Amino acid sequence: MELELATDAEAVATLSRLKPLLACRDGRPRSQALKIVWHDSPERGLLAEGMILAEHRGVQRLERVYPGAATWLPGQPVPVVAEAPDLAALPSPLAPLAAFEGRQTASVHQSGGRAVTVTVAKGILRSVTAERPAARIWLSGEEQAVGDIARLIAGAVPAGVPLTSLAADGVALATGRPAAARHGGAPELPTGPLSVADALMHILGHLIDVVLVNAPLAVRRDGDATEAVHQMRVAVRRARSAVSIFQGAFPGGALGPVNDALKHLSARLGPTRDWDVFAEETIPAIQQSLPEDDRLRRLIAAAERRRRESQAALAGYLESAAFRLLGVELAWLVSARFCHVASEVAADDAAGGSPIGAVPDAATGSVGSVPDRAASLAEFAGRVLQQRWKKLVSSGKQIDDLDIPSLHGVRLRAKRARYAAEMFATLYQGKASHRFIRRLSALQERLGVLNDGVAASHLLTQLGGPAGRHGYAVGLVTGFLAARAVRMRPRIVDAFERSRRQPAYWA
Structure with missing residues (x-):
C-alpha cells in the first residue's frame, strides 16, 4: 500500500x-x-x-x-x-x-x-x-x-x-x-456499481476527512471553533454508525480497531460540545427572561470558566502528537482495509467466487453468495434500513407516555435510521428518501431538546447542583428545562407520527 x-x-x-x-x-x-x-x-x-x-x-x-x-x-x-x-x-x-x-x-x-x-x-x-x-x-x-x-x-x-x-x-x-x-457534511456514495466493502471505505474516508479538516478550526477560540467541534463530533458519530451498520459484512473483529479509535476521539469531543450547547443555546434562552438576575449571571460565569477549561483541554489534545497519531492510524486502517479488500476481490474474481462484502443472511447472520456487487449493496442497504426503521417504530410505541430515558432511546434510533438513510440515499431515485431523512431530522432535533436538558443537568451537577453555592440559579435552570420538556412533548409526538406513516421506499 x-x-x-x-x-x-x-x-x-x-x-x-x-x-x-x-x-x-x-x-x-x-x-x-x-x-x-x-x-x-x-x-x-x-x-x-x-x-x-x-x-x-x-x-x-x-x-x-x-x-x-x-x-x-x-x-x-x-x-x-x-x-x-x-x-x-x-x-x-x-x-x-x-x-x-x-x-x-x-x-x-x-x-x-x-x-x-x-x-x-x-x-x-x-x-x-x-x-x-x-x-x-x-x-x-x-x-x-x-x-x-x-x-x-x-x-x-x-x-x-x-x-x-x-x-x-x-x-x-x-x-x-x-x-x-x-469533504464536508454527510457522505454520499458514488453512482455506479459498488461493493459493500467499497461503500464502507468511501463513507469512512469521507468522515475521517471531515474530522481532520475541522481539527485546526476547533483549536481557535472564535465562533468557528464551536461549529468545528460540532462537525467533528457529528462526523465521529456517523463513522461509528457506519461501522455498526457494516460490521456484519466483514470478518469478525475486522472493524474493531477503527471503532476503538473513533470511540476514543468521541470521548474527547463530548464534554466540550456539551458545554458549548449549554453556554450558547440553553443559557441565553433563560437569560432573556431574567436579564438582571445576579445569581444567574454568577452561574453563567462559572459555566463559562468550565467551558474554557474544556476547550483548552480539547485544543491541547488536538494539537498533540497523540491526535496526529490518531489521524494517521485512522487513515492507515481504512486504506489498509481498502487495499486488502481490493486484493481479495481480484483473487476472488480470478477464482470465480462470490464477492467480498456479500449480504449477511437475515435469519442466520451468515454471508451468502450474491453474484452482482451492485445488487449486493442495494440488498444490504434495504435490509439495514428496514431493520433500523423497525427498531425506531417499535421504540416509539405509546410515545405519549414514555419517560425521558425511553425518549432518549427513541432519539438514538431515529439518529441511527437517519444516518443509514443518508449513507444509502444515492441508491434510491425520487424524493422519498430525502423526505424520509428530513422527517427523521425533525424528530431527532425535537428529541434533542430533551437530551440537551439531560446533558445540562449533568453540567449543573458539576457546578455544585441545587445544594451548592449556585443552588438558586441551578433551580432556575432546572425549572426552565422541565417546562421546556413539557412544551416539546406534543411536537415530538407529531414528528414521530409523521415519520412513522412514511412508506418504506427501500422495499
Missing part, C-alpha cells in the same frame, strides 16, 4: 537524524531533483471539474485536485484520471498555474522483515506572484510495515495526514484563496 504524510521543512531535517528510522534503513538513500508543474486553461476549466494537468519529467497526467464524488481515501496518492496519449481532448490552450521545485530523497527501511520505501520531498511551491516552502512524505510497501513506519515518523515529528493535495496547495497559492476542504 501507499500512504502520504504532510510535513514541513524543519520536520524533514529532523527526520534525516531520527535514530529509530536510521537504525532500520537498508542501504544508502537516493536523491534527485523534483519539479512538478500544474497547468490549466485561462478559464480554469479543469479546476471547475476538480482536476488539473500535472507535468513531471516530460510526462503529463490529468489528476484530481479534490475528491468530488469519487473515492479518494485520506493519505492516499492523488488519483490519476488519464495519462498521455489520452489527453487530446483537454481544453486548449493550457498554461502553467503553479509548480513545486526541490529535491526528493528515497530510502528503504525494514520493519518486521518487510521493506518500506520512504520518499521525502522538500522544496518550494511557486506561482506567478507568491511562493512558500512545502514538504511531503510518501511511504510504499506492505500494509503492516507501512503502518509501523508511518507511526514511527508521526510520533517523532509533526507529520500527519494531508488536509489537501500538493496540487491544491499550489492552486491556493496561485489564486490567493484557501484550498477547499476535501
Whole structure:
C-alpha cells in the first residue's frame, strides 16, 4: 500500500537524524531533483471539474485536485484520471498555474522483515506572484510495515495526514484563496456499481476527512471553533454508525480497531460540545427572561470558566502528537482495509467466487453468495434500513407516555435510521428518501431538546447542583428545562407520527 504524510521543512531535517528510522534503513538513500508543474486553461476549466494537468519529467497526467464524488481515501496518492496519449481532448490552450521545485530523497527501511520505501520531498511551491516552502512524505510497501513506519515518523515529528493535495496547495497559492476542504457534511456514495466493502471505505474516508479538516478550526477560540467541534463530533458519530451498520459484512473483529479509535476521539469531543450547547443555546434562552438576575449571571460565569477549561483541554489534545497519531492510524486502517479488500476481490474474481462484502443472511447472520456487487449493496442497504426503521417504530410505541430515558432511546434510533438513510440515499431515485431523512431530522432535533436538558443537568451537577453555592440559579435552570420538556412533548409526538406513516421506499 501507499500512504502520504504532510510535513514541513524543519520536520524533514529532523527526520534525516531520527535514530529509530536510521537504525532500520537498508542501504544508502537516493536523491534527485523534483519539479512538478500544474497547468490549466485561462478559464480554469479543469479546476471547475476538480482536476488539473500535472507535468513531471516530460510526462503529463490529468489528476484530481479534490475528491468530488469519487473515492479518494485520506493519505492516499492523488488519483490519476488519464495519462498521455489520452489527453487530446483537454481544453486548449493550457498554461502553467503553479509548480513545486526541490529535491526528493528515497530510502528503504525494514520493519518486521518487510521493506518500506520512504520518499521525502522538500522544496518550494511557486506561482506567478507568491511562493512558500512545502514538504511531503510518501511511504510504499506492505500494509503492516507501512503502518509501523508511518507511526514511527508521526510520533517523532509533526507529520500527519494531508488536509489537501500538493496540487491544491499550489492552486491556493496561485489564486490567493484557501484550498477547499476535501469533504464536508454527510457522505454520499458514488453512482455506479459498488461493493459493500467499497461503500464502507468511501463513507469512512469521507468522515475521517471531515474530522481532520475541522481539527485546526476547533483549536481557535472564535465562533468557528464551536461549529468545528460540532462537525467533528457529528462526523465521529456517523463513522461509528457506519461501522455498526457494516460490521456484519466483514470478518469478525475486522472493524474493531477503527471503532476503538473513533470511540476514543468521541470521548474527547463530548464534554466540550456539551458545554458549548449549554453556554450558547440553553443559557441565553433563560437569560432573556431574567436579564438582571445576579445569581444567574454568577452561574453563567462559572459555566463559562468550565467551558474554557474544556476547550483548552480539547485544543491541547488536538494539537498533540497523540491526535496526529490518531489521524494517521485512522487513515492507515481504512486504506489498509481498502487495499486488502481490493486484493481479495481480484483473487476472488480470478477464482470465480462470490464477492467480498456479500449480504449477511437475515435469519442466520451468515454471508451468502450474491453474484452482482451492485445488487449486493442495494440488498444490504434495504435490509439495514428496514431493520433500523423497525427498531425506531417499535421504540416509539405509546410515545405519549414514555419517560425521558425511553425518549432518549427513541432519539438514538431515529439518529441511527437517519444516518443509514443518508449513507444509502444515492441508491434510491425520487424524493422519498430525502423526505424520509428530513422527517427523521425533525424528530431527532425535537428529541434533542430533551437530551440537551439531560446533558445540562449533568453540567449543573458539576457546578455544585441545587445544594451548592449556585443552588438558586441551578433551580432556575432546572425549572426552565422541565417546562421546556413539557412544551416539546406534543411536537415530538407529531414528528414521530409523521415519520412513522412514511412508506418504506427501500422495499
